[in-house]
Amino acid sequence: MIPAILDKERNSPMWPTDIRPPRRLWTLVLTTLAVCAGSGCKSPDTGPVLPITPNDFLAAAAPTFVTATLGDDAADARVRGQAELVRELLFPKSTLVTDVEAASTWPEHPVVYGGPHVNALMRDLAPGLPFVMDAAHLAIGDLDLKGDSYQLVTVLPARSESPSHPEMLLYAGTGPVGVAEINAIGRGNDAILVADVFGPLHTGRWVRAADGTVKAKLGPAGRRIAWRDVSRAGAAGTTIYRFPAELAAAADESDLIDAAQRGLEQAVVMLEMKSPPPLTIYVHPDVRSKQALTGNAGDGHAIPGARALHIVARSPVSVLTSLVAHEATHILAYAAYGAAGTPLLGEGLAVWVSGQYGGGSLDNWEQSLGKHPSLRDMLGPIFRKTAERVAYPSAGLLVKTAVELVGREAVTTHLYGATASTWDAACRAAGTTSDLIEQALARRLERP
Numbered sequence: 030m031i032p033a034i035l036d037k038e039r040n041s042p043m044w045p046t047d048i049r050p051p052r053r054l055w056t057l058v059l060t061t062l063a064v065c066a067g068s069g070c071k072s073p074d075t076g077p078v079l080p081i082t083p084n085d086f087l088a089a090a091a092p093t094f095v096t097a098t099l100g101d102d103a104a105d106a107r108v109r110g111q112a113e114l115v116r117e118l119l120f121p122k123s124t125l126v127t128d129v130e131a132a133s134t135w136p137e138h139p140v141v142y143g144g145p146h147v148n149a150l151m152r153d154l155a156p157g158l159p160f161v162m163d164a165a166h167l168a169i170g171d172l173d174l175k176g177d178s179y180q181l182v183t184v185l186p187a188r189s190e191s192p193s194h195p196e197m198l199l200y201a202g203t204g205p206v207g208v209a210e211i212n213a214i215g216r217g218n219d220a221i222l223v224a225d226v227f228g229p230l231h232t233g234r235w236v237r238a239a240d241g242t243v244k245a246k247l248g249p250a251g252r253r254i255a256w257r258d259v260s261r262a263g264a265a266g267t268t269i270y271r272f273p274a275e276l277a278a279a280a281d282e283s284d285l286i287d288a289a290q291r292g293l294e295q296a297v298v299m300l301e302m303k304s305p306p307p308l309t310i311y312v313h314p315d316v317r318s319k320q321a322l323t324g325n326a327g328d329g330h331a332i333p334g335a336r337a338l339h340i341v342a343r344s345p346v347s348v349l350t351s352l353v354a355h356e357a358t359h360i361l362a363y364a365a366y367g368a369a370g371t372p373l374l375g376e377g378l379a380v381w382v383s384g385q386y387g388g389g390s391l392d393n394w395e396q397s398l399g400k401h402p403s404l405r406d407m408l409g410p411i412f413r414k415t416a417e418r419v420a421y422p423s424a425g426l427l428v429k430t431a432v433e434l435v436g437r438e439a440v441t442t443h444l445y446g447a448t449a450s451t452w453d454a455a456c457r458a459a460g461t462t463s464d465l466i467e468q469a470l471a472r473r474l475e476r477p
């Protein structure tokens with residue numbers, strides 16, 4: 030029997046689903062601070078820091094997105110991809126500027142991507158920031174975290190002393206890119222969120238000391254456990270499987286690894302990857318344990334920036350092959366092609382590689398999919414608002430159709446990273462049109 034819930038991976042991303050009109054109080058506060066910062070006001074900042082959350086920030090006014098240019102081309106493209114995905118989905122009328130463009134004039138209500146090691150704007154602000162971050166290190170509050178998989182999501186209070194800045198929403202992380210999938214970490218309800226490869230690690234808020242400086246006040250650390258590592262070599266290089274150290278190895282542990290390896294190899298073969306990056310796979314004994322540690326109750330989810338995936342051990346272990354093929358695709362595609370431009374193509378590629386969704390093969394879904402939104406709608410926010418059992422198989426069938434039309438390479442080179450607004454040009458670059466793809470998909474779904 031195949032568990033029907035397999036592949037249920039939908040996070041509860043922090044993106045607010047309904048953007049409320051600006052609230053008067055915050056508008057007033059923001060305006061006051063912006064005027065102060067903009068006019069080079071030198072008086073020290075005083076008074077308590079309001080615990081403004083990312084959701085509050087995004088609801089208060091339309092943001093301007095600021096991307097980063099200090100990394101290499103691949104890193105910059107990945108940072109930009111994260112920012113562009115959210116802009117297109119939620120704030121299509123907002124603009125996206127580079128850190129260099131933003132440095133000459135502060136954009137309104139900035140949402141900044143990348144820490145001081147990748148974002149030139151943040152590098153210039155670093156001497157006055159209430160945290161320290163580089164590619165291998167995050168110091169905030171009383172924490173000193175070393176490693177390349179820490180992420181920080183916070184609304185930074187405005188600062189009027191040099192280097193001054195307005196209030197901003199910051200998505201930053203250690204590592205060469207630091208912001209992979211960062212939009213989906215947490216629910217946006219915390220003024221400060223520090224996350225690691227498992228998920229939220231600390232939440233907190235900014236407080237002002239008597240001398241006017243701002244410091245993070247963080248709550249207790251989320252629960253973390255010790256792991257027992259088993260490494261396995263294969264077509265995807267050496268993969269590290271991590272099991273909770275406090276549990277004895279299950280009788281079918283070796284079979285479980287075999288099943289996962291088959292999924293990983295399936296992804297490497299389908300994506301025709303020559304030198305896939307090494308992955309770490311965390312195997313949680315059950316959904317409750319996975320949710321307790323990661324905050325995510327899905328059967329599997331990927332952390333592309335850390336090249337890690339979390340899965341729940343299942344019986345029979347054979348069901349893990351398609352789950353790992355799906356989740357590994359998110360990581361391998363991110364490493365090879367960058368961030369998906371739309372959830373439609375990101376999930377579609379993963380469903381196509383795994384060849385199934387929810388225990389049913391794509392061939393079966395072709396017969397039973399039924400009513401589904403148009404391709405144009407699915408490129409936008411409708412995708413995440415559509416039931417997963419419709420959205421995911423539709424996406425998989427779309428990618429399957431596109432691969433048959435133009436080939437895998439054209440799909441991953443042109444369509445995978447395209448956003449709704451660049452979609453038509455991407456289709457032309459891939460040697461087809463959006464209409465041709467949609468017509469081919471419609472023919473596939475036609476029932477006699």
Ligand SMILES: [Zn+2]
Nearest residue numbers: 038355376379
């Ligand atoms: Zn997925």
